[in-house]
Amino acid sequence: MENIKEDRRIRRTKKLLKHALAQLMDEKEFKDITVKDITERADLNRGTFYLHYTDTYDILNKIENEILENIQNMINQDMEKTDMTDSDSVPALKPIAEYIMDNADICRCLINNKASVDFIDKFQNLIYVNCSDIIKRRHNVKNTTRNEYYFSFITLGIIGMVKKWLETQPMASPDEIVFLVEQIMTYSSAVLK
């Protein structure tokens, strides 16, 4: 997805800009953050920003996509290893929960972001795409409109739980959340037909 070898200066600049934005999002709403704010915080020239991003929404979008790509990669790795037919747990959940825990600050500001692009939408879609097939196969469930509604319920519900997790200080351990998510998935799949 990314160029394997970007110039060191580019890597440094992008990292500085992203860190600056994450800092600022902790301090004020995204909509009130300007390109000038970001470059001043990163101690870079304003023009430099435009060498890499078109506007503030572009850089935010790219931060979001990186996080979600990392999570998707964990799922893909897990898919190869796992025989889906026998186990009832989802092995990818543990590394994902640990990843979210490790990146709690950035995940929290993305998921709580009041004025921006659609991190939650993209996250829900990721869960939807990766889970619906697995669940359907496991529980021998059909593609009905009714079940589509329930999937929308479950997938956004899981994000609600993760959101709560990130908001509750001190945060529970990844293992605890994995347990709760698996439990809720088991219970909820009972509504599917």
Added chain:
Amino acid sequence: MENIKEDRRIRRTKKLLKHALAQLMDEKEFKDITVKDITERADLNRGTFYLHYTDTYDILNKIENEILENIQNMINQDMEKTDMTDSDSVPALKPIAEYIMDNADICRCLINNKASVDFIDKFQNLIYVNCSDIIKRRHNVKNTTRNEYYFSFITLGIIGMVKKWLETQPMASPDEIVFLVEQIMTYSSAVLK
């Protein structure tokens, strides 16, 4: 909440501005909508906008709050009528679903809005505040951290379902959605302790 008698000109102006914004949100992302866009569409002077709202986020916020206030009022009315201890259904759901159906265009653009304030957050909070007490009493459930996680799951999950409902054309009838929501609430409450 609102002044009982606003000048007719003010009522007209506010209505024109709100309709113009709703129209524009169907055409492009909220973040790209300017005050000029709104007043041009409403065929009003740009200065007039500032007589009533501070910026685009302010008017959006007020549209959101109106919708949610109307829903809250339905719940309040229902609370007075209902004896909570015996029934297992939630009578407010039907009028709420009908209200959402009647205002599907505006609700859809608020719930799908990619770049704005927090309609979904506020909506989730409304459900949370109004449902948690009822459910806790009904199922004799305690205030544990674990249950808080589940409430976050259920409340955002319901919004996921409503979102799906609004996206699916042609929309299902309010009665169908009420049935699904009640079913999911019954099933889900099984995870509470």
Added chain:
DNA sequence: GCAATAATCAACATTATGTTTATTATTATC
């Protein structure tokens, strides 16, 4: 070391914002 290129700096035109003042049009109320 050197060619390539990223970052800086200063300057610029463009656009949106938010405010002000004087003027016109509409309203509520008597």
Added chain:
DNA sequence: GATAATAATAAACATAATGTTGATTATTGC
């Protein structure tokens, strides 16, 4: 229907952010 109150208009303004350009300096990969 006349009138005082006030909402909407129009034009002008300062301010600030945006996005771009061209020349210069600094860093990088090889």
